[in-house]
Amino acid sequence: MPTVTWFEIPAADTGRAKEFYQSLFGWNVRPFPVEFKEDFWMVETDDGVGGDLFRREFRGQQMMIYIDVPSIEACLRRVVDLGGRVLTGKTEVPGMGYLAVCEDTEQNRFGLWERVEGSDE
Incomplete structure (x- = not known):
C-alpha cells in the first residue's frame, strides 16, 4: 500500500x-x-x-509530502483519471529513484516517489 x-x-x-x-x-x-x-x-x-x-x-x-508508489506512470494516469493534475512528470533522482508532483481535486500539491530497485531511499 x-x-x-x-x-x-x-x-x-x-x-x-x-x-x-x-x-x-x-x-x-x-x-x-x-x-x-x-x-x-x-x-x-x-x-x-x-x-x-x-x-x-x-x-x-x-x-510537501511524497508518497511511495510502485509505478509513477500508473499513478499519474490515475491522478488524471480522478480529476487531479500532473504538475511535474516523472523526474529521475540519479541513483535513488524518480519523483513527480501532482495536485489533487482541491488544489493540494503532493509528490509521488518510486524508488530504484536496490536503493535504500
Whole structure:
C-alpha cells in the first residue's frame, strides 16, 4: 500500500525552523549528506519517515509530502483519471529513484516517489 515516505519543509529561517522541529518532536536535523543546494538539512524521525528542511525558494511555498508508489506512470494516469493534475512528470533522482508532483481535486500539491530497485531511499 502506498505510504508517506518523505516530506519537505521550506523555511525563511532554517535555523529557527530546525530549533522548532527539534524541540517540538525531538527530530534529528543535520546537514544533508550530499550538496544539493545551500542551506539544506536532512530531517530524521523515529519512525523511519525522513525529510528535508531548506531555505524557502519562492513566496507561498508550502510543505510537501511524497508518497511511495510502485509505478509513477500508473499513478499519474490515475491522478488524471480522478480529476487531479500532473504538475511535474516523472523526474529521475540519479541513483535513488524518480519523483513527480501532482495536485489533487482541491488544489493540494503532493509528490509521488518510486524508488530504484536496490536503493535504500
